[in-house]
Amino acid sequence: MSKLRRRGVRLEMTSLMDVMFLVLVFFIYCIFDMAVHKGVKVELPNAAGADEKGERIVITIAADDSLQFNAIPVTKDEAISRVSELYKVNMRLPVLISGDHRSSLGLGIELIESLKKCGVEKVSFQVKGESSGAGAK
Numbered sequence: 561m562s563k564l565r566r567r568g569v570r571l572e573m574t575s576l577m578d579v580m581f582l583v584l585v586f587f588i589y590c591i592f593d594m595a596v597h598k599g600v601k602v603e604l605p606n607a608a609g610a611d612e613k614g615e616r617i618v619i620t621i622a623a624d625d626s627l628q629f630n631a632i633p634v635t636k637d638e639a640i641s642r643v644s645e646l647y648k649v650n651m652r653l654p655v656l657i658s659g660d661h662r663s664s665l666g667l668g669i670e671l672i673e674s675l676k677k678c679g680v681e682k683v684s685f686q687v688k689g690e691s692s693g694a695g696a697k
Contacts, residue, residue, distance in 0.1 A: 617643060618686075621659035625667055636671065644678040654682040 619639050620628040629639045643655060655675055659668050668685065675683050 616654045616656050618656050618658055621663040621667055623660040623662040625664050640674045643675060643680060647679055655680055656684055656686050658686040
């Protein structure tokens with residue numbers, strides 16, 4: 561007569577690890593898909609534009625032509641120097657100019673020209689389009 565060995569309870573970890581991996585991938589995907597807007601609320605001009613997602617530098621032009629760099633009040637020269645400092649440390653983020661529709665167009669054009677001279681390749685205006693609120697070149 562042979563003795564039967566009694567086996568203990570066995571917990572399968574493979575399916576638990578698969579589920580945890582899928583949850584981790586889901587949250588990582590959600591984090592990278594979130595749009596970060598570091599601006600001040602302004603009335604944007606109406607125009608069709610392309611959606612801008614992800615991390616970016618926001619320069620806001622208020623109705624009284626005052627400037628803010630990521631919601632911090634600055635002068636034009638300070639905004640340009642801060643963007644060029646970020647580009648020197650290899651942070652090649654796109655720059656978004658969020659201008660109130662009552663602000664001067666000239667100030668926005670001067671900003672674009674100065675940023676292009678500093679080596680910023682991707683500068684665009686934020687507009688209020690038919691979709692949710694988008695940035696356009």
